[in-house]
Amino acid sequence: MKEPARTLAWDDFRLIAAVAETRNLPAAAARLGIDHSTVFRRLRQVEVLLGQPLFERHRSGYTLTPAGEEVASLAARVDEDITAVTRRLAGAAPAPSGEVRLATSDSLLELIMPMLGRFRAANPSIRLDVVTGNAALNLSRRDADVAVRATDNPPDTLVGRRVARIAWALYAPAIRPTPHDALAESDWVCLGENLAGLKVVRHARAMVPPERIAGRFDTVLGLARAVEAGVGVGHLPCFLGDAWPGLTQLAPPVEEYASDLWLLTHPDLRHTPRVRAVMDSLAAQIAEKRALIEG
Structure with missing residues (x-):
């Protein structure tokens, strides 16, 4: 007799638990660090494998069937x-060590630099190789181990977690504030062609x-300095603009x-101790700064 439940992987159980707790696919996808379509496809595959539905779909959300409650x-x-088990073994496990190559942009580096300092203080055996730039490196080719990126469409080839929503607002020099009713006549500054995909x-x-x-300007930091210098008003990430004197x-x-x-990281690296240490530390510290990041 076939016993399909024995073929389920732990990631399948995590997915079912996430949908059960959030009751909708987008929230479950955000919790798991994958996209909405992947959750839908994998849930369908599990239900086909088991031969029965695990959830009932209602306008108010997803509710567990009796089979779903059991799983x-x-x-x-x-x-x-x-x-x-992890907690019991943590004390005996060796501290993570080695080098982690981290890719991010110049503006996001401003946000996470203090976090990297705290991380290094807690993990002196991990060396950081930080690469900055607005072009996304190819983690599939191991150009970097971890990427800290602002994107609404992370590559399907990578895994990770969505940790915040970056808000943008309009800024002017603090010493020469621009009245809101004078914006129609103000000069503006904006990002260049290399960042033409951004909504702003x-x-x-x-x-x-x-x-x-x-x-x-081809960098967000350059744009912030231009606004401060009075070249023009412009939109900036709130974590940068609100913290800039x-x-x-x-x-x-x-x-x-x-x-x-x-x-983000490559699937082959997601359980590597040094990579996991960096991602867990940044996720926890970014969570503490969500009010600033989300405006």
Whole structure:
């Protein structure tokens, strides 16, 4: 007699538990660090494998069927056992060591640099090789071990977690604040062609006449310095603009300009102790800063 439940992997149980707890696929996807379509596809595969539905779909969300309740209960028990064993063995396990190559942008490095300092203090055996730039490195070719990126569409070839939503707002120099009713006559600055995919750049092109754009900059830090220097008003990430002494926020964050902040790695590296240590530390510290990041 075929026993399909024996072929389920632990990741399948984690997925079922996430959907059961959140009751909707987007929230479960965010918890697992994968996209919505992947959750839908994998859940369907598990239900086909078991030969019966695990959830009933309602307008209010996903609710467990009797079979789903049994599988979700098993997932909870296994998770508790894994956590207990991990805690017992943690004291005997050697401290993670080695080198981790971390890729991020110049502006995000401003955000995470203090976090990297605290991480190193707690993990002196891990060496950091930090690469900055706005072009995404190919983690599939191991150009980097961990990527800290702002994106709404992380590559399907990578795994990780969405840790925050980056808000953008309009800023001007703090010493020469621009009245909101004078914005129609203000000069503007924006990001350059290398970042033309960002929503704020598309806004500048669509809403601001070309003759009013005083400058374009290929880095977010360069843009922030231009705003501070009075070259023009411009949109910046709130974690940068609100923490910059020379800038003042002119208007609340614009939701449609926001983007997700992800910690990403290659699937082959996700359980490597040194990589896991970096990602867990950054995730915890970014969570503490979510109010600033999300405006």
